[in-house]
Amino acid sequence: MNNTVINIENAVVSYREDIALRGVSLRVKSGEFVGIVGPNGAGKTTLLTIVNGLGKLIHGQVQVLGHHVTPGSGHFLRKKVGYVAQAQNIDPRMPMNVREVVMIGRYGLLGLFRRPGEHDWKIVDEMLELVGMTHLARRPIGHLSGGEQQRVAIARCLAQEPELFLLDEPTASLDWRAKTDILELVRLIHDSRHLTTLFVTHDLSSLPVACDRVVLMKEGLIWGEGSPEAALTDDNLSQLYDMPLSAVKARRKEAILI
Amino acid sequence: MDLSILGYQFMQNAILSAVLGGIACGTIGVFVVTMHMPFIGVCMSHAAFAGALLGLWLGFNPLLGAFGVSLASAAVIGPLADRGELSPETSVGVIFSLMLGLAFLFMGLMPGTKSGALELLWGSILTNTRSDVILLGIVAAVVVGLVFLFYKEFQATIFHRDMARSVGIPATVMLYGILFLTGATITASLRSIGGLLIFSLILNPAAAAYQLTYSMKRMFLLSAGFAVLSGLMGLLMSYLFNIPSGATIVITSSAIFGIATFFSPKRKVKPWQKKPLVEEKQ
Numbered sequence: 001m002n003n004t005v006i007n008i009e010n011a012v013v014s015y016r017e018d019i020a021l022r023g024v025s026l027r028v029k030s031g032e033f034v035g036i037v038g039p040n041g042a043g044k045t046t047l048l049t050i051v052n053g054l055g056k057l058i059h060g061q062v063q064v065l066g067h068h069v070t071p072g073s074g075h076f077l078r079k080k081v082g083y084v085a086q087a088q089n090i091d092p093r094m095p096m097n098v099r100e101v102v103m104i105g106r107y108g109l110l111g112l113f114r115r116p117g118e119h120d121w122k123i124v125d126e127m128l129e130l131v132g133m134t135h136l137a138r139r140p141i142g143h144l145s146g147g148e149q150q151r152v153a154i155a156r157c158l159a160q161e162p163e164l165f166l167l168d169e170p171t172a173s174l175d176w177r178a179k180t181d182i183l184e185l186v187r188l189i190h191d192s193r194h195l196t197t198l199f200v201t202h203d204l205s206s207l208p209v210a211c212d213r214v215v216l217m218k219e220g221l222i223w224g225e226g227s228p229e230a231a232l233t234d235d236n237l238s239q240l241y242d243m244p245l246s247a248v249k250a251r252r253k254e255a256i257l258i
Numbered sequence: 259m260d261l262s263i264l265g266y267q268f269m270q271n272a273i274l275s276a277v278l279g280g281i282a283c284g285t286i287g288v289f290v291v292t293m294h295m296p297f298i299g300v301c302m303s304h305a306a307f308a309g310a311l312l313g314l315w316l317g318f319n320p321l322l323g324a325f326g327v328s329l330a331s332a333a334v335i336g337p338l339a340d341r342g343e344l345s346p347e348t349s350v351g352v353i354f355s356l357m358l359g360l361a362f363l364f365m366g367l368m369p370g371t372k373s374g375a376l377e378l379l380w381g382s383i384l385t386n387t388r389s390d391v392i393l394l395g396i397v398a399a400v401v402v403g404l405v406f407l408f409y410k411e412f413q414a415t416i417f418h419r420d421m422a423r424s425v426g427i428p429a430t431v432m433l434y435g436i437l438f439l440t441g442a443t444i445t446a447s448l449r450s451i452g453g454l455l456i457f458s459l460i461l462n463p464a465a466a467a468y469q470l471t472y473s474m475k476r477m478f479l480l481s482a483g484f485a486v487l488s489g490l491m492g493l494l495m496s497y498l499f500n501i502p503s504g505a506t507i508v509i510t511s512s513a514i515f516g517i518a519t520f521f522s523p524k525r526k527v528k529p530w531q532k533k534p535l536v537e538e539k540q
Contacts, residue, residue, distance in 0.1 A: 052424060054420075054423060054424065075426055075428065076426070078423070078424055078425060078426040079425070079426035081424075083421075083424040083425075085420065085421070085424075088418060088421075090418075091292075091294075092524075093468060093469075093472075094292070094417065095292065095468070095471055095472050095473055095474045095476075095477045096413070096417060096472070096474055097472065097473075100413070101417065104410075104413070104414045104417060104421070104422070104425060105425055107410045107411065107414050107422075107425060107426075107427055108425040108426025108427055109426075110410070112408070112411070113407065115409075115410065116410070140472040141417075156421075156425075160425055
């Protein structure tokens with residue numbers, strides 16, 4: 001209990017007419033790697049946003065790193081929570097290079113009126129090295145491929161020196177090679193830094209094998225959870241994605257062929 | 259050329275207005291261009307024009323009216339732009355048309371001669387007073403000072419607002435700050451350039467700078483430089499050929515944009531694009 005870093009109790013979140021979370025409770029322990037799986041519109045991204053304080057609860061409570069997440073504390077907590085979103089469309093003419101974008105991860109920590117120093121640039125360069133992007137450090141950010149931009153997003157997130165690592169569909173719209181590279185990188189980061197990691201995906205082939213636990217979400221609720229072997233059974237997937245059992249089995253076979 | 263003209267106060271005021279207004283407009287333009295919100299700026303400049311006419315009609319300081327109404331329009335546009343609740347183009351379009359309608363309504367209701375209103379519409383840098391110059395100086399100093407102080411926060415907000423929020427930067431406050439500074443810059447420059455044309459001096463120099471550099475710091479410098487150059491060149495042409503100054507300033511800034519686009523390195527194949535991938539990885 002003492003090493004619980006995320007404690008969500010009966011969270012309800014609504015966006016205008018749509019209810020995104022209908023009463024979700026979840027506990028995550030320090031150093032745990034949790035995969036959050038479910039179809040589109042299941043509330044997976046919303047779950048991440050209530051952890052980093054960007055989502056607004058209309059009921060329930062969330063405790064992160066020992067602090068209650070409120071509109072007032074969200075700003076402070078976000079400095080400790082690294083967040084990698086889906087690949088974004090970045091203007092190819094954006095006047096910023098890769099190194100500058102990674103430095104943005106340090107800006108929250110630096111606070112107002114302080115400029116990045118030598119120490120901050122050293123951390124940025126180390127993170128670029130870690131994600132294998134040193135050779136593109138001076139390249140304009142808009143000139144990178146989707147996979148490279150996601151590596152930069154991960155480096156930016158690590159430059160923040162976060163205590164929690166949230167990844168929201170980081171491999172969506174990436175090709176197979178880029179997807180594999182990102183998954184391997186996430187695994188490497190989790191293994192080497194023991195960062196508590198929440199990894200959201202709707203695509204089962206993008207779920208890292210390193211997950212300690214898988215949470216299944218559907219229609220704004222946690223529908224099931226357990227170890228990857230226990231949670232991702234044919235029966236569960238069939239009900240989770242509203243697919244006939246035979247179709248799930250067929251998809252599994254195709255996946256094995258890959 | 260007879261340089262004795264520089265000894266006259268009206269010309270000194272005009273030159274100072276071109277320099278200070280150029281610095282403020284060019285700096286604000288970087289936000290407008292990189293954050294892809296030119297239509298919001300156009301809307302705010304027309305709101306300022308409508309506010310100034312309201313002031314002229316009701317007999318209070320037109321610049322107060324311009325500032326108030328442009329901020330009011332920003333207060334409506336800001337949440338729409340920030341949350342993306344409605345299609346921004348549609349909602350900003352509705353506000354834009356409302357502002358234009360109000361401007362013409364106030365002009366129609368105004369008794370007597372409309373010369374004051376027309377001056378705000380076209381702008382006349384050569385009639386700027388010392389107090390106009392002081393106002394422009396204050397606005398330029400505030401704009402440049404805030405960009406210098408909060409450069410990293412502005413940079414992150416420009417790059418991606420949601421990402422900036424996710425690292426703990428108050429991106430919504432920064433966005434409203436940008437809209438506030440835009441309103442202040444438009445108001446201070448209204449008399450020099452005119453309500454219909456002011457936005458071109460914000461947009462064109464920054465759009466030209468955007469064509470030429472991948473460095474944000476350099477873009478701020480180039481944009482301010484192009485805006486000052488547009489102001490001075492436009493002023494010179496206005497004086498030499500006795501034509502409206504607002505128009506010559508804007509046409510000069512458009513020409514600078516055309517030249518920058520023609521010579522833009524961003525339109526050419528980059529050195530690294532010529533190299534085979536294998537060579538680059540090594």
